[in-house]
Amino acid sequence: RKEVEQDPGPFNVPEGATVAFNCTYSNSASQSFFWYRQDCRKEPKLLMSVYSSGNEDGRFTAQLNRASQYISLLIRDSKLSDSATYLCVVRDNTDKLIFGTGTRLQVFP
């Protein structure tokens, strides 16, 4: 079983749609959780950290369920510029960042 699992997609959605990505992690002792965004042929960039109480940044909402070892990212009112791969990232109890393989999002006009 992979340490961080994501649905690879692609998710093809029209502009303005709401889309949700899910992620599960295997190490219950994981410390911190993040969503990174990676555009085609570019480097990953931090989108947002994920806190236990859930957190929002504009159109993006992240949720964490430690009991189920599950992380989600919700994007509202999708824009064309949201098209990218979204990487679920977990910092494990040895302090390493473990990356999921990413979920690809394609927003069309």
Next chain:
Amino acid sequence: DTAVSQTPKYLVTQMGNDKSIKCEQNLGHDTMYWYKQDSKKFLKIMFSYNNKELIINETVPNRFSPKSPDKAHLNLHINSLELGDSAVYFCASAKQGWGETQYFGPGTRLLVL
């Protein structure tokens, strides 16, 4: 201003050759990393250095040797390149350890023929 830079951006070489990739960060960070992203887009840590000292070596073949001449630079030397080494190699840096946000370089696309 480029925060984390890598050279070269592209590297095409023959099996058996030795090559180096350079990384520099101008953010004043203490910790630097090398990651490998394979053809399936799986991004995996290879090495971590903190203040020029090796912290993590993730079961990487000893053909890969990182070198940190100072805390702003972390280079990666690869001996006897193999087909399976073809990947994108990303350098990253963070202010102090894993808890901080990591900033990635633009990547070096290595193709071994």
